[in-house]
Amino acid sequence: MDLEAVFMRVEELQLGKVIAEDVFANTQYPIIHKDTKIKPEHLRVFELFNLKMILVYKGESIEELSENCLENQVTSVSIPKYIAFETYYNDAVNQLKKEFSNWGAGGKIDITKVRGMxxxxxxxxxxxxxxxxxxxxxxxxxxxxxxxCIATGVIASVMAKKLGFERGITIQMAIAGMLADSGMARISNRIREKKVQLTKEEFEEVKNHPYYSFMLVKNLPALKEVMKEAIYQHHERLDGSGYPKGDRIGSISNFAQIIAVADVFHAMTSERLYRTKQSPFKVMEMIKEEEFGKFDIKVVQALVDIVVDLPIGTKIELSNLELGEVMYINKYAPTRPLVKLIRTGEIIDLSLNRGLYISRVITKNI
Structure with missing residues (x-):
């Protein structure tokens, strides 16, 4: 049975429509395959490739189409693998800037756009x-x-996977992590963009942002209630030193702890207006030692495992700017592996040489 199809403008496409032909964009292979049910992330792909018209079946949703004609339907999200992570990342940041302006002006969160980012x-x-x-x-x-916001969501999702949560929860964690600071849109630009450390009064205003974030997400049906709670609690600490309520262990959800650790990790490893970035390995040591008692040990260990579990031969840069490669991971001091210097061939045990540390991992992506 042939199903009737029609071209639709990308901006008019509805979620649930089914693509009636492979979609190409000056590419050898399709960027989206025929019989794919349209999801928010596909809309972002269409925008990235500046596509204007898409051929879709006339049925209102996939349920109205013949099952026999959709045997090869792609049930998982199909994301073109040759589009660089950085391309998606920069697009998400640019889109989020626009959304922040809307939220700051009193607008509501469009969860479809958030998912698409x-x-x-x-x-x-x-x-x-x-x-x-x-x-x-x-x-x-x-x-x-x-x-x-984007990075916290990304890190939180990887942590959730490491902790053994199923895929649906990892995606929910990504969205919650991304929206945890959405309430900052309701904080004055004067405070948000200040280039020196905040005054006590200004910081008190910033401490309201978890509440503002919660108010922005509380009516989103697509976000689980436990995730909304996690957003509200993501600055709480197990020892009661956090905000906005000063909750302690037993009252703070594990999901809030995941966002909290992801939030702190990215903040400390990033260049900010009044604070220089630090090595991910140094930050993990600080979180484990200086922040001990504030975060759930299992949650922290999940991030430690993600950061320090480097394959043998991984290229790294040390704090003295020497380049090297990982030779052996010491399970008793995982942030301080055995490394071999590329320039001299010297073997250095970072667990014994405390004056040095890994400043960055040299990836294929940079």
Missing amino acids: IIPLIEKVLEDRSYIFDLNAYSNPKDYLYHH
């Missing part, structure tokens, strides 16, 4: 966690807030 990034980073090491290189002090 974060899902392509999650598809890639869940396959290759090394993108985590590139996040602080993409960021810049001026647009730090938008980079931080």
